[in-house]
Amino acid sequence: MDFEYRNILEKPLDAAELDQLATLGSTTVKELLNPKSTSFKELNLDLATIDEQKAANLINVHPKIMRRPLLSDGQKLAIGFDPNHFQSITG
Numbered sequence: 001m002d003f004e005y006r007n008i009l010e011k012p013l014d015a016a017e018l019d020q021l022a023t024l025g026s027t028t029v030k031e032l033l034n035p036k037s038t039s040f041k042e043l044n045l046d047l048a049t050i051d052e053q054k055a056a057n058l059i060n061v062h063p064k065i066m067r068r069p070l071l072s073d074g075q076k077l078a079i080g081f082d083p084n085h086f087q088s089i090t091g
Contacts, residue, residue: 008063008066012061012063013059013060015057015060018032019052025078028052030047032055032067033055033058033059033066039064040065043065071089072089073090
């Protein structure tokens with residue numbers, strides 16, 4: 001299978017890319033945040049006060065607060081370590 005790997009620490013996702021990924025995953029940019037991550041906790045953020053724009057800005061500046069990995073075929077998005085969901089994308 002051909003794929004494109006992207007190191008989000010070296011090339012963070014911008015707001016438009018995050019919005020596109022969220023749409024593919026039938027979710028929101030805010031739901032791409034991982035409040036259980038060490039990086040998120042270190043920022044001492046209140047998830048309830050974060051809107052879509054702030055979520056996109058936070059992920060862009062602090063990519064480690066995003067749920068990972070993300071796998072997309074351009075039509076669907078799998079978020080996190082879920083082999084069954086990965087299989088549905090990779091065939």
